[in-house]
Amino acid sequence: MSCSLLRTGVVQVESSVNPHILHNLGAGSCLPIQSGSQCRRCGKQGSQSQSTWTPAEAWAQRSALLDLPPPADAYAGRRIPVNSDLRSAFLKLSRRLQKNSVFREWKSALRHEKRGIKRSRLRSERWRRRFADEVRKKVQLVSTIRRRA
Structure with a gap:
C-alpha cells in the first residue's frame, strides 16, 4: 500500500489502496481513518481491516506515504550559506x-x-x-x- 505526491501536487495512489482511507495529513500525505468513522473529504466510511493494524504496520505505512529522497550528504540541512555578508x-x-x-x-x-x-x-x-x-x-x-x- 503506498501513496506518493507528484510534483504537480496530485496524489497518485496504487490500485491496491482504497483512496478513501488516505486523507487529512496535508500536502498530499494521508492518514488511515478509523473503522466506522467518516472521511472528512468524501464522507465515506472506514473499512474494518484498518482497525486491525499493529502500531508497527501503521508506522510503516505512514512512513511509506512520505516518500522522501535520502539526504545528499551528512551535512544536508545543516549548512548556512555565506555570501558577501x-x-x-x-x-x-x-x-x-x-x-x-x-x-x-x-x-x-x-x-x-x-x-x-x-x-x-x-x-x-x-x-x-x-x-x-x-x-x-x-x-x-x-x-x-x-x-x-
Whole structure:
C-alpha cells in the first residue's frame, strides 16, 4: 500500500489502496481513518481491516506515504550559506542554534542532573509551553472578536 505526491501536487495512489482511507495529513500525505468513522473529504466510511493494524504496520505505512529522497550528504540541512555578508550568516546560525536549543542542551550536559529533578524540570517546561500556547490562543481570540465589533 503506498501513496506518493507528484510534483504537480496530485496524489497518485496504487490500485491496491482504497483512496478513501488516505486523507487529512496535508500536502498530499494521508492518514488511515478509523473503522466506522467518516472521511472528512468524501464522507465515506472506514473499512474494518484498518482497525486491525499493529502500531508497527501503521508506522510503516505512514512512513511509506512520505516518500522522501535520502539526504545528499551528512551535512544536508545543516549548512548556512555565506555570501558577501558574514554578519547575516552569523545571525542565521545563531537563530538556528537558538531554535534547536543547542546551547541550552550543551549547558545542561556540563553537569549531571538527577532523574527526579530532570523529570520535574521537563514537566515544568512542558507546562510553561502549553500555558503560553493557551494564552497566545486566547489573545488571538480576543483580538479577532475586537476586530469584528
